[in-house]
Amino acid sequence: MSAFTSWPPDIAPDQVAELTHLATTYALSHALLYLPPHSSAPPPPAPTSAIHAPLSLFPTPIPRNLFARARRLQRAYNLLYARVTMDTAFLDEIMGEGGVADVDDFTGEIWRAWKGLREEGVAQHLHLGLFRSDYLLHQPVEGDEIGLKQVEFNTISSSFGALSQQVAGMHRHLQASTGYFDASPLLKPENFPPNDTVQGLVSGIAEAHKAYGVPSARVLFVVQPNERNVFDQRLLEYELFQRYKIYVVRRTFSELTAAASLSPARALLIPTIPPDASRSPIEISVVYYRAGYTPTDYPNPETYATRALLERSRAIQCPSLALQLAGGKKVQQVLASPGVLERFLSSEEGADEIRDSWMAMWGLDDDALPVPPAKPSADVHLVDGEPSGTREARVRAESLVLKPQREGGGNNVYRSAIRPFLDTLPARERRAWIAMELIRPPQGVGGYLVRAGDAQNGAVKGKVISELGIFGWALFGGEEKIVKDEEVGWLVRTKGQDVDEGGVAAGFSVLDSVLLVD
Template sequence: MAPKGFPELLKEHEDELVESLLHWSLSNGLIMYPPNYAKYQANNAPITLFPTPFPKKLYENAIEVQEVFNELYVNVISKEKEWLIAKIKELSEFDQSFTGELFNIYQKILSENGGKLKQELSLGLFRSDYMINSVDETIKQIEFNTISVSFGGLSSKVGKLHQYLNNSGYYDDKYSMKYYDNEHIPISNSINKLAKGINEANYYYNDQTHNTKTVILFIIQEGERNVFDQRHIEYSLIENHQLKSYRLSLEKVQEEVVINNDKLYIKQTMDEVSVVYYRSGYGPNDYTSSKCWESRYLLEKTLAIKCPSILTQLSGTKKIQQILTNEEILKKLLPKIDTKTYNQLLSTFVKIYPLDDSEEGKYAKKIISEDSSKFVLKPQREGGGNNIYKEDIPKFLQKIDEKDWGAYILMELIHPPKYSNKIIRNDEIYNEDIISELGIFGSIIFNETTGEIKLNFESGHLLRSKFSSSNEGGVAAGFGCVDNIYLYE
């Protein structure tokens, strides 16, 4: 069945909708700081006026495999540690200033502690991102994010906004009636589910007791514009779990914390930190000086549970994602997986090639020299703005030494459907074709040494959309917007 078309509104009715949308967004924290902001200034987050169609079956498929994906990456970290470390060591040679520095900290901590981690428990707040491939009507995984997954806060808010506008009749041009059935506009519970994951890590840190005296430390970027997305999780922690949070940048960590008997404390209050939650530290721009690297080392060597640990973060590199599409490796890492789930996982993969000196790598170099229009080149970087697309790939590769090509992976492009939704950024409305990316959050607590999984659950969804003419999709980076799904059969 085809989806319903978007509401068609008279100009005065669309103006009323936009005013209500802005009021709701500002009233309920669906907001971001603008560039060069003052602390009292905030704008509505870039969002769509209407929810965007998404096939219900494909949405359910993505939900169904999230816990398996969580488990897959935990098994890479814990059960194939030597293999993972060997791959990260290879990557470090190409990326010494970032991957290499993280890997050095990991090795230093092990060497100082007799080959063991001070804290073996790790918290993963993950997000698996997909697009619909119009060619075969399947969802295809774009990437698996293991650190600083964003928009779990704003995702809950935009779903509530779209339901409010629908229930209030703003989508109906004539009779002020509901345009959509509410069950077709699901609200993501990612705020509370992500907060639950952090709360459960606090519980295991405290020997499986609910201790509200320990606190959560958010590691954030200086001048963070997407602060409200993070704050919603913080508010859920205090409201639902009575857990207090602190916020520090890597630059300020050493001034504001103290370590005693390997435990981490906030210096001013001497509150004990149970969980270090990284909302920064995912790219080299977050390490502006040696002081930032020293802060990461200091935090990692404590007993606080890290979200994520260094090895968990590095398991999310594009190179590992490329290797995990290999069927033999997948079966080895998930030996007990049933046939249906295994096939579901496989169906989400597109072809990903290395650009090294392996036979597969040589084949990849050959095909992009002949026709690069079907591919995207991805480095080991998180956040928007780092990928190279189509005809730009050969020109980019010519600028760097071929021995450094191994730091990249070559991924088949996905061909998503286009929809003529409307995006509002500040007070401007853009009516262009958009393409969308579905993210499914997952929470998992596990022992990094033994692989024992304490808790594993799917944690809500996110839809991000962007103009179909734009290659990149980062919302905070200015490329896209936060959206929500309208499910159809």
Template structure:
């Protein structure tokens, strides 16, 4: 397989300006947008009157076709794995017993789930997962024979965003190719087979519809639980429009505070919402969380009470509290330990999710395929492995990233910042005698080293002017899984997302303008 091409191809200033104009107008016309950052001291308006194009790349970014195919092909294996984790209470309890003493957020989620899980196993055993598995190309193992290697960054089980905008990015790049021929700057940009056929918007909305149909009441609604002041609203609204247009399913968007005001359980544990615009209350069939993954979403115990109220309902949760716990970084690290993945997939009997990931049952090649995507992962506890990891983190921090049990980005500690941060945690421990060391709330992960020398023209949201950047691209693969109870199981890959950022930034974040929503150009 040929190496990645020199990128981007040469374009004149006039050609770049034309592409910037074409991409901006396409984005604004097709909902490839965000709400702008409000002026300092103001909040996002209740009725928006302005939008900006989402951060984007003017050209798709080259990505090895074998690596893209590999990432898509193993998504069903990952769906099956994390569905099994969510159903294995003993396994989750064993992990959370280690995490809870040093992580108040995970402890609260785990303890609230434990208090009601026997009830919800009877009330609603069906679970819906909309997942995203994120990967980087690894330079040191990038080409082995004809196979390009990907390494997993993380697996997301809650609020896996940008499914709609990622499809729009793919469509935008194909449009630019058809409209401008990219000025014949590179042959691959005029090759229709190099552009991915991405249907993440349709596939994710279809997954929500499958959960809705499993509930069994066509007069019910899907509840989107959202954050107040959400700027990424159009990514979410596109899913709502798709649900109504293709599946005749209505959506209600509410924050935790609004749900507390309008929602209630009846004696049969069905969840109802008062309807201020009509006389009939609305029955909720599916609860889809685009919030609830960060401590900032739970400012008081009232938000936790609302989360438990929803969990106790007959509505199908996406995700359940168990499935959210399954996405903890500690779970990722424990699964990577010798024999644990194999035990989860192959060895002792575990609760059945109702599907394998291919013909027949899961086997040793499936476990090997997953392990092939993993980099080094270690605990930071008092075990032999934990002590080895602590030594590595102090002596060779340039090789590692420190990860807490958090979603949403911006929480990791990188490279040379690791030793002083560990020292800071040790100082905090001195004020907490008799408690577990704070470092045990983290895992140590070997850094993935993406290929160097790849550039692209990126446009920050609302700016319109492209900037040439040395880039790193992270590929996300969506998955849909419906499992548990008597439901006909669903397990499929559901499209892809490419986020591209300047190499100078370790963290991502589309909404804050660090990453751009991109699409792969397969080479």
């Protein structure tokens, strides 16, 4: 029996209770935390309590060769998305006028801000990306060799790097302190890979700060109001100061709208708190966005104007407007089209392995498809005049996911919901959506999941699916368009087998880590 179908190993109820107690107390002791839901409006001005983040008691088995492949692929993906970002004509064609911007209001706002910046004149030609490439194990038919397929590539607010390091430490602690009660010979120290994601991500921010060239400047974290996932961000902040003596300031878009300004030389300036006319404002070297990836982050035109103001400055953006657009699902789909990936990456640079990591994708407005036409079943109602991409999405609905140009979880349309959705989707909006064949993870894998702040109800055992994320950073641009990049760590998110969406912050998944298996 494989490690997957026999996972997790059998343990007694009192052993589950002991592991749960050890896991949750470790989490509370090591900032593996969330802020609790607010019970009052407005929330308190400062946190007064915290709850542990959602977590898994056992790490997830990942084949050693596939884990190594995912880590190796990250450098190729870093380079690919850096080059895509610097190809203005390519992004304009896909995401600009005549493309997604015409039919998706949010994408349109981001693209028009970028277009306006180019017309004014760009003050900072360097871009910083803190990336995460997400994968699922893929086994089309039980008994087939297990492969690795990419879910998506994230270019903005790639979260949970810090908490993923903490949960990996928690699993190593459980192994060291209990041996997992000798439940499985796989649970030995050499199968728990190290995870130093915090230092890795921070090294990318520090590299950008150094490139900015003003040691006394600070890094700006743009955050959402009432952020519950604050500890994932604070651990990066603390590492920046402890390792590099770089200070961080945190501001929401509304705070920046009221106070951010540009100097005559287009330095980004933030007032001190409290404001003090006798003290110089804070100069910003790097703007790191943990907000700005969803339309709800821009409640009014002033917020979009603030994003444009930040981008007009000399501060290095993480991500820039262009890099945010490059992370769009439509870009991923176009890259998968024949010959397009090879425009940016050679075989020697990893193009073949990247292409092998993709499932079939197409646009709903496409007529040329990467799959042969499927025969519709009797219950499928086809609509005359629809493009081949929409027709094929109707026919193949039970094996597909539809994706819009959104981040943050909860935006996709799956399987049986696809046909009713297509019936109501305006024809002009099809170009904003892509269809992607569903990845088929190995079946029969189980886990013990402990929900955030719910340890009193114990760990819940069930069938699960786990998603592996690999982190990387890239600093690129300038006159010579040089790319510096690294692969810097990983995470695992685990969810119930019957749950389609996968976001931890959105409440679908728990944090997990890797157990290497052969």
